[in-house]
Amino acid sequence: MKPLEYLPYLVAAWLFLVGVYGVVTSRNLIHAVTCLAVAQSSTYVLLLAIGFRRDATAPIFFDVPLGTRAVDPVVASLALTDVVVGSTVTALLLALAVQIHKRLGTLDPNELRSMKG
Amino acid sequence: MRPATRRRAFLAAAAVVGGLLVWGMGGLPPAGVYNGPYGLVLNQVAVPERHATNVVAAVTFDYRGIDTMGEEFILFAAVVGVAILLRTMRGEAEHEPEEEVRGRDVPGTSNAVRVAGLAMLGPIVLYGIYVVAHGHLTPGGGFQGGVVLATGALLVYLSGEYVTLRRVRPVNAVDRAEAAGAGAYVVIGLFGLVAGGSFLYNALPLGTTGELVSAGTILPINVAVGLEVAAGFVLLLSEFLEQTLVLGASGRTGP
Numbered sequence: 001m002k003p004l005e006y007l008p009y010l011v012a013a014w015l016f017l018v019g020v021y022g023v024v025t026s027r028n029l030i031h032a033v034t035c036l037a038v039a040q041s042s043t044y045v046l047l048l049a050i051g052f053r054r055d056a057t058a059p060i061f062f063d064v065p066l067g068t069r070a071v072d073p074v075v076a077s078l079a080l081t082d083v084v085v086g087s088t089v090t091a092l093l094l095a096l097a098v099q100i101h102k103r104l105g106t107l108d109p110n111e112l113r114s115m116k117g
Numbered sequence: 118m119r120p121a122t123r124r125r126a127f128l129a130a131a132a133v134v135g136g137l138l139v140w141g142m143g144g145l146p147p148a149g150v151y152n153g154p155y156g157l158v159l160n161q162v163a164v165p166e167r168h169a170t171n172v173v174a175a176v177t178f179d180y181r182g183i184d185t186m187g188e189e190f191i192l193f194a195a196v197v198g199v200a201i202l203l204r205t206m207r208g209e210a211e212h213e214p215e216e217e218v219r220g221r222d223v224p225g226t227s228n229a230v231r232v233a234g235l236a237m238l239g240p241i242v243l244y245g246i247y248v249v250a251h252g253h254l255t256p257g258g259g260f261q262g263g264v265v266l267a268t269g270a271l272l273v274y275l276s277g278e279y280v281t282l283r284r285v286r287p288v289n290a291v292d293r294a295e296a297a298g299a300g301a302y303v304v305i306g307l308f309g310l311v312a313g314g315s316f317l318y319n320a321l322p323l324g325t326t327g328e329l330v331s332a333g334t335i336l337p338i339n340v341a342v343g344l345e346v347a348a349g350f351v352l353l354l355s356e357f358l359e360q361t362l363v364l365g366a367s368g369r370t371g372p
Contacts, residue, residue: 005147013138017131024127025120051156054149059160059172062255062327066164072156073163073172080177081188084260088195091353095202098360110120 008049015042029097029107033090040086044079051075168323169253169332177258178338182317186302189342193299196349203356226276234276242269249343253332259339263346270351274358291348291355298345305334305341 019039026032051072057064059073101107146152159180160172169175177185245266252258309318317334324331 005149006142006145008148009142009145010139013135013142016138017135021127021131025124049148050145051151051153052148053151056151058256059156060170060256061164061172062170067161070156070160070172072151072153073159073176074153074155076173077176077181080173080258080260081185084188085191088192092195092198092202094357095199098357099202 008045008052012042012046012049015039015045027108027110029100029109030094032109033093033097036093037086037090040082040089043082047075047079047082164326167319167332167335168326169335170327171253171255171258173256174253174258174335174339175332178252178335178342179317179319179333182334182338183306185338185342186306186317189299189302189345192349193295193345196295196352199353199356203360231276234272238269238272238276241272242266245269245343245347249339250329250336252339253335254327254329259342259344260346262339263343264350266343266347267350267354270354274354291351295345295348295352298341298343298348301341301344302338305337309334 016039019035019037019042022035022038023032026035048071051074053069053071056069056071059070059076061068061070097107100112104112106112151157159176163172163175163180164170167175167179169179245262245268247262248257248265249259249262252262306317309320310316312318312320319333319335321333321337323333330336
């Protein structure tokens with residue numbers, strides 16, 4: 001087992017854990033939303049690493065002949081879905097952060113314990 | 118829970134999760150060695166079957182087109198959700214758009230920024246349309262091109278005042294464009310149902326591989342998605358700008 005071939009997986013695991021660490025210790029909701037986006041980006045790395053083939057090109061046969069060695073298009077398509085869903089989650093959470101700041105005057109999650117109803 | 122306790126609890130849990138992840142990932146085939154059948158099969162059959170040279174687009178908008186329809190509606194629901202969350206609340210007064218941060222003046226937009234922004238507007242919009250329209254041929258498509266198109270609105274904001282953006286962004290028109298984009302996807306799906314017997318069946322003529330009008334329904338779906346994404350992102354952008362520039366803080370009812 002060559003460690004380099006498992007590096008993309010380790011990067012994905014690291015991104016996930018470091019992102020969740022940021023969410024757990026965050027003292028600002030905007031920062032927490034950004035950390036969640038970091039954790040989510042680990043899924044892009046994992047998906048693309050799974051579909052990667054050595055010495056292969058992108059699965060687009062516009063200017064390369066059909067049959068050229070190409071990476072898996074399915075995970076690329078899933079990563080696209082992932083990016084879109086990630087951006088919508090970020091937008092919704094930021095809107096919630098705006099509302100929280102407006103109503104409670106703080107963005108510190110530690111001060112939200114007295115949250116009512 | 119105190120921050121230090123929370124950090125310690127997280128580190129203990131992360132050590133377990135990280136260990137399990139590394140253990141599990143060790144069982145995956147090494148990156149670069151691909152054994153899955155689907156990618157190999159699709160890379161062989163997608164171009165002859167769908168006449169789309171971008172196999173990722175063929176997968177996204179054809180082979181798993183219904184999945185992408187769900188994704189499009191996730192985006193739609195999220196934009197509606199943001200619009201609802203950021204609606205004008207009771208006790209909040211709309212005031213004239215202010216181009217300043219509360220309590221301190223912000224230097225006005227320089228002429229250099231204005232000129233650069235307006236000079237980039239045309240090319241950016243053209244590029245967005247290009248990315249949407251060529252999604253079935255080269256990298257790109259409705260999602261990517263839609264976001265590029267929406268940056269056009271951001272350029273208008275950067276090079277003018279928010280008032281200008283409001284003028285070029287009639288809310289109703291953008292709202293309708295977003296709904297039309299989302300609805301058009303379903304209409305194309307129903308067309309496949311009527312013409313080909315199954316929902317989202319690629320029933321349009323496939324044309325010549327590599328030409329702009331080819332690949333059947335993938336191009337119209339890309340256009341629908343591009344419209345929806347562009348309108349959705351313009352809406353998101355203006356909802357957030359509205360919060361800081363137009364709505365007063367008079368609605369703050371903190372405990």
